[in-house]
Amino acid sequence: MENKLVVGVIGLKMGKNHLEAAIKYGAKAGAICDTLESTLNAVGDEYNIPADKRFLDYRDVVDNKDINAVIIATPDQLHRQMILDFLAAGKHILCEKPLALTRDDLKTIIAAVRKYDHKFMAGQICRFTPAFVKAKEIIDAGIIGDLYYVESEYAHDYAHILGDPENWRADPIRHGVIGGGCHPVDLLRWFAGDPEEVFAYGTHKMMPHLCYDDATISVLKFPNNIIGKVFVSIACKRNYTMRTLIYGTKGTIICDNTSSTMQLFSTEDEGRMAAKPQIIEVEVNDHNAVREFAVFADAILNDTSIEMSAGEGAKTVAVCLAIVESSQIGKPVNPDYNF
Structure with missing residues (x-):
């Protein structure tokens, strides 16, 4: 020590x-x-x-x-x-x-x-972004019940960075799903566990000079009958965000990494949804x-x-690699967590 x-x-x-x-x-x-x-x-x-x-x-x-x-x-x-x-x-x-x-x-x-x-x-x-930490606390406390659907995204515009083909981010082995998409993938792993299967499609309209797709959408099958979705765009024309939705049997969380509030939809007696969501104030700190x-x-x-060990980091990349592979072969892929 x-x-x-x-x-x-x-x-x-x-x-x-x-x-x-x-x-x-x-x-x-x-x-x-x-x-x-x-x-x-x-x-x-x-x-x-x-x-x-x-x-x-x-x-x-x-x-x-x-x-x-x-x-x-x-x-x-x-x-x-x-x-x-x-x-x-x-x-x-x-x-x-x-x-x-x-x-x-x-x-x-x-x-x-x-x-x-x-x-x-x-x-x-x-895993240290205040809104996501709060979401994890709500999930673990059982406030929204059992999870059944989770989604997140990495929406970022790299045009000012990747205009130079010599930039290290333009390297063919650094697919946007791995380099940036590892953020939402890891987040959903933290919330829902290790995906058992993924299926993905990619498109390549925004940055044709790159050797990899600039937008990818993937569907993920998690343990405990949970499904999910990850969207990655590295050339979208909008402000940077990791908008995240977490659906449970008793409520829903809507949050991101750049807003000062998040929403919690919950149920009241007899399972009826509350008339208005709870607005929770959070610190904005997307790189804590x-x-x-x-x-x-x-x-x-x-x-x-x-908690965020080398093994955890490797599992996140394993899911990203499976997403890339699925988008290339057009078939579902099972992430390989054996290292």
Whole structure:
């Protein structure tokens, strides 16, 4: 069990939020790393990180024995090797979603996590979004009864990002369902369990220069007679949202990650629906890195387990891979959770 945290942050575009969260928690910033020197120095100057703790090569952080925890917020394609190197060097790891992009990488990562006795957290941030946390509390309390249908979406416009075919998000192996769709997939897994079967269709009208579909809809069969739907669009012309609907035998929740309120429809005596839904106020925080890091840090300092483990991260990607496969072959696919 560690008695202090000295953290290295790898990749400072998304990693900047993680750095700030670590500092707010009280951890020491032992190193920051980015391949763009301008980004490295801008973030370093903003957070008063000494010049000798700024690195362009992550391997310099691997070799730093003072650092006991790292946050990997790099392009997804780089996760596997970085995870292997940091685990072998004795570091605890918080890795941004998705854990990896291929089944081979997932299996290699899971094997390494099992080999080394270090804490590992897959950064599925929606499990810390206030509206979704509240929805989970309502579900677990039985307020809306037994679930029978759940749906969520990842509606985002990447046009300003993916206009450049050299952008890492345009990589053929980083399908939008894996890179962005892992958010709603993981959320529905959290609410309803691991899908047993998926069926999907994709379309490719908005960004024809990409090598993968830019919109996908999938139907999911969950345990306990629950069905679900996930919609992913990475080029939709609307504001970003993860609108989510959760239907139970006694009520319904409507929420998202960008609104300050959510709705709870519930039943009164004799099963009649209440005349009006309950409006629940929630904090708007769709990237709650502060809470995420606190869970990671507490697990290290108190030697407790982490719900969002490497195995959980791998299961979410397994469902995403099954959705992509189904959309390509036109048949239902059973996600493979064996790693």
